Amino acid sequence: MSPLAADPAGARAEGQRLMAGFTAAGAVPVETPVLQPAEVLLDLYGEDIRARAYVTQDPLTGEMMLRPDFTVPVVQAHMAGGAEPARYCYLGRVFRKQEDPAAARASEYLQVGYELFDGADRARADAEVFALIHGLLAPLGLRAATGDIGILRAAVAGLPTTEARKSALMRHLWRPQRFRALLDRYAGRAPVTPERAALLETLTRGKRPASPAPHLGLRSRDEIAARLDRLAEDAATPPLDAAAVTALETMLAIRAKAPQALAALQGSARALPWIAPALDGLAARLNALAEAGIDPAALDFEASYGRTSMEYYDGFVFGFYAEGRADLPPVAQGGRYDALTAVLGQGGAIPAVGGVIRPALVAALKGGG
Amino acid sequence: MLKIGVPSKGRLMEQSFDWFAARGITLRRTGNAREYAGAVEGLQGVALVMLSAGEIPRELAAGRIHLGVTGTDLVRERLAGWQSHLAELAPMGFGHADLVIAVPAAWVDVETLDDLDAVAAAFRAEHGFRLRIATKYHRLVRDYLRRHGVADYQLVDSQGATEGTIRNLTAEAVADITSTGETLRANHLKILSAPPVLQSQATLLAARGADWAGCAPAARAVAERLGLALPPA
Numbered sequence: 001m002s003p004l005a006a007d008p009a010g011a012r013a014e015g016q017r018l019m020a021g022f023t024a025a026g027a028v029p030v031e032t033p034v035l036q037p038a039e040v041l042l043d044l045y046g047e048d049i050r051a052r053a054y055v056t057q058d059p060l061t062g063e064m065m066l067r068p069d070f071t072v073p074v075v076q077a078h079m080a081g082g083a084e085p086a087r088y089c090y091l092g093r094v095f096r097k098q099e100d101p102a103a104a105r106a107s108e109y110l111q112v113g114y115e116l117f118d119g120a121d122r123a124r125a126d127a128e129v130f131a132l133i134h135g136l137l138a139p140l141g142l143r144a145a146t147g148d149i150g151i152l153r154a155a156v157a158g159l160p161t162t163e164a165r166k167s168a169l170m171r172h173l174w175r176p177q178r179f180r181a182l183l184d185r186y187a188g189r190a191p192v193t194p195e196r197a198a199l200l201e202t203l204t205r206g207k208r209p210a211s212p213a214p215h216l217g218l219r220s221r222d223e224i225a226a227r228l229d230r231l232a233e234d235a236a237t238p239p240l241d242a243a244a245v246t247a248l249e250t251m252l253a254i255r256a257k258a259p260q261a262l263a264a265l266q267g268s269a270r271a272l273p274w275i276a277p278a279l280d281g282l283a284a285r286l287n288a289l290a291e292a293g294i295d296p297a298a299l300d301f302e303a304s305y306g307r308t309s310m311e312y313y314d315g316f317v318f319g320f321y322a323e324g325r326a327d328l329p330p331v332a333q334g335g336r337y338d339a340l341t342a343v344l345g346q347g348g349a350i351p352a353v354g355g356v357i358r359p360a361l362v363a364a365l366k367g368g369g
Numbered sequence: 370m371l372k373i374g375v376p377s378k379g380r381l382m383e384q385s386f387d388w389f390a391a392r393g394i395t396l397r398r399t400g401n402a403r404e405y406a407g408a409v410e411g412l413q414g415v416a417l418v419m420l421s422a423g424e425i426p427r428e429l430a431a432g433r434i435h436l437g438v439t440g441t442d443l444v445r446e447r448l449a450g451w452q453s454h455l456a457e458l459a460p461m462g463f464g465h466a467d468l469v470i471a472v473p474a475a476w477v478d479v480e481t482l483d484d485l486d487a488v489a490a491a492f493r494a495e496h497g498f499r500l501r502i503a504t505k506y507h508r509l510v511r512d513y514l515r516r517h518g519v520a521d522y523q524l525v526d527s528q529g530a531t532e533g534t535i536r537n538l539t540a541e542a543v544a545d546i547t548s549t550g551e552t553l554r555a556n557h558l559k560i561l562s563a564p565p566v567l568q569s570q571a572t573l574l575a576a577r578g579a580d581w582a583g584c585a586p587a588a589r590a591v592a593e594r595l596g597l598a599l600p601p602a
Contacts, residue, residue: 046499047523051511101450171490171520178486178518185483195480195562213474213557217535219492219500227478227491 010367011110015091015359018112021136022089025128027114030088032073034095038063041072044312044343052096066095071312071337071354072344074115078352079345085118091359105329106360113334115354117341123281125353126316126336127288133320133332133355134294140365142320142331144298146258147305148285149173149335150315151265151278155248158274161186162237164230176307183248188239203232247271254303258286261301285316309333312340316353322365331365332357370416371587372579373409374428374437377419381571384463385438388573393594414587423447425574430454432578435588435599440464442546442569446506456575456601464571466546468506471558473535482517482563485542489521492541503527503540506566510544513566532556575601 007013023029035058041049053068067073070090078086091112098105114132118125134144156169165186172178184190192200202209208228215221251268254261262282269275286296306317315336322328334355342349375385375396386396395410396417407417418434425439426447438461444451472479479488489500500522504510507524514522527534527543532552534540546569547553550560573595581588581600592599 042523046520047511048515050524051508051515099449101453168487168490172518175518175520181483181518193480193562199477199480209477211475211477213559215475216473216557217541218496218538219473219476219488219541223491223495224476224478227488230491231478 009360010363011360014363014366015110015112018136018357018359018362019089019091021132022087022112022114025087025114025132027087027089030074030077030090031092032067032070032077032090034067034093035064036067036073037061038065040076040344041065041068044072044340051099054095054097067092068096069094070111070113070356071115071340074113074354075337075341075344075352078115078117079341079348079350082117084350085116085120087117088115089113103327110359111356112359113354113356115352117350117352119351121288122315122336122351122353123284123288125351126285127292127294129334129353129355130289130316130318131292131294133334133357137320137332137357137362140322140331140362143300143323144318144320145300145302145305146316146318147302147307148278148282148316149306149313150281151275151303152252152307153314154275154278155251155268155272158272159240159244159248161240162233164234165237165240174307174309176304183240183245186237186240187242187245200231200235203228204235243271251275252304254301256301258296258299258301261303262286265303281315306335312337312343314339318355322361328361329358331361370414371436371584371591372416372418372434373591374418374420374425374434374439375407376422376425376438381422381438381464382419385461385571388438388461388463392596394591412587412590414584415591426451426455429574429576430578432576432580435576435579435581435584436591437574437576438571439574440466440569441572442466442468442506442509442567444572444574445567446509449508454577456577458573458575458597458601459595461571461573464569466548466569467565468509468544468546468567468569469550469553469560469565470502470510470542470544470563471532471553471560472542474554474557474559476559480562482514482519482561485561486519486521489519493521499523500542501525501540502542502544503531503534504544505531506544506546509566517563532558575599577601 038055054066056064058064074088093108094111095108098107114129116125116129152173156166159166169179169182172182199209247268254264256264265279269279289296306313313335317335319330319333321330332355336353338349338351341352376382389396397408399406399408407419409415409417420428422439423443425437426444428434429437430448448454479485492500502522503525505528510524525540531543531545534543544566553560588599
């Protein structure tokens with residue numbers, strides 16, 4: 001790419017066209033600073049964000065990050081004074097470190113996005129965002145994949161086991177490997193190491209092991225004792241019902257066109273009846289999508305979709321992919337993130353759904369690239 | 370001129386010299402003991418460059434030296450996508466060290482990464498910030514913990530005396546290089562029962578981007594003595 005060309009790949013022109021589509025839908029254009037306080041992002045995403053975002057040091061404000069996405073600053077701006085319902089759109093560069101030279105992904109690229117804050121009718125809000133992006137990208141003939149993290153959360157929340165086990169599973173919804181390991185352990189299917197068996201045996205006899213080593217560091221004796229209590233409590237907890245575990249695993253593997261996926265999920269609900277309200281939400285969303293002109297029978301639905309991406313999505317999730325181009329990242333993606341607004345708003349949550357498009361990919365695909 | 374980069378002091382330098390000597394290439398330091406200059410005897414067109422072990426990955430990646438000796442830990446920590454810049458020619462059988470995660474031995478409830486993850490969640494809820502792991506190997510440790518699904522931790526930078534950070538209340542756990550675990554034990558720490566983050570040893574590396582055409586006869590001579598293919602495939 002020549003540094004002198006004004007808009008070499010046509011990405012900015014494409015971004016402006018998409019931005020016009022968003023403003024035509026009633027969104028207010030917003031700007032956000034490129035430099036974002038690192039603390040907020042680190043608190044939300046954890047250490048992994050350091051692998052993805054550029055970190056720099058500001059003499060006055062401390063550790064800052066080059067904006068890895070717009071969602072967080074837009075949510076903050078809205079919560080600081082926006083009225084509901086609100087629609088925002090933005091166009092600008094985001095910055096993501098890339099570690100794999102073979103993948104040849106851009107570390108700096110344009111993003112154009114649309115965020116909708118409206119709690120009146122979640123299904124209709126989800127459909128509005130999806131249909132808008134779907135319409136803008138229609139000429140490209142992309143494959144749309146959808147999912148619903150809310151159904152997964154409901155499935156875990158209703159499991160007949162302790163709150164401690166449920167919150168551990170909930171915390172690792174976004175790490176499928178650890179989620180599976182936890183499920184195996186709670187189902188009594190994972191082998192226990194001899195050391196752990198000995199510790200649990202000591203605990204179940206009501207004894208507490210003591211270490212000859214001196215106590216060290218900030219984690220207190222009380223915290224260690226409390227964890228031992230939790231281990232003892234967990235050891236006394238009966239294994240998760242095998243039928244529920246099997247049903248959950250079957251559910252996680254569901255992949256089909258949306259109407260068939262809904263039917264399959266309703267099958268799962270016979271063993272996991274507590275997911276029924278979340279399935280009603282999915283049915284309402286499919287109806288709202290149909291009303292917005294999207295044929296649900298043409299939509300892919302994957303029960304585990306979105307589980308490996310940013311962990312703030314907690315409901316509807318979607319992505320648009322160029323068929324036969326597994327080398328490309330999604331052209332667009334988005335979803336519902338009510339939980340993020342709860343974290344950023346210190347309790348004051350606002351139902352929110354949004355999506356972003358990469359104009360450079362749109363331009364490249366239009367140009368046959 | 371074919372340039373070989375070797376650590377400029379200590380056991381690593383001596384063992385590197387021994388390794389090359391055993392294969393018929395005599396390396397030696399020149400000048401006085403404090404001067405970082407060296408020579409290769411009996412081979413035309415080959416130069417010895419004395420470098421800090423930590424700089425060798427970067428010099429190789431830039432193609433300023435053709436061959437270099439350094440630990441695999443430094444290569445993997447400092448160079449993203451290192452395989453596209455460097456080729457690992459031969460493990461050299463010394464400088465063995467594991468990058469491991471250690472916690473206070475007094476943590477009788479912690480043994481595995483599972484436990485560390487559970488403790489991290491509880492620690493964050495109790496203290497309002499993420500459990501701190503002191504290390505200088507940020508990329509390696511982060512990749513490892515992500516692969517193993519550990520969450521709610523943060524890495525804090527420690528370039529030396531890492532074992533002391535827990536006592537000083539600047540970290541709750543450490544990730545550090547150890548060969549025998551003695552320093553960790555002396556500081557009342559225990560190594561988690563988990564595969565090491567990395568098993569490192571001194572390794573001979575070749576730079577893919579160096580000018581090999583300009584030193585073809587020397588490369589052939591070195592390749593023959595070492596029993597290796599140069600330039601790297």
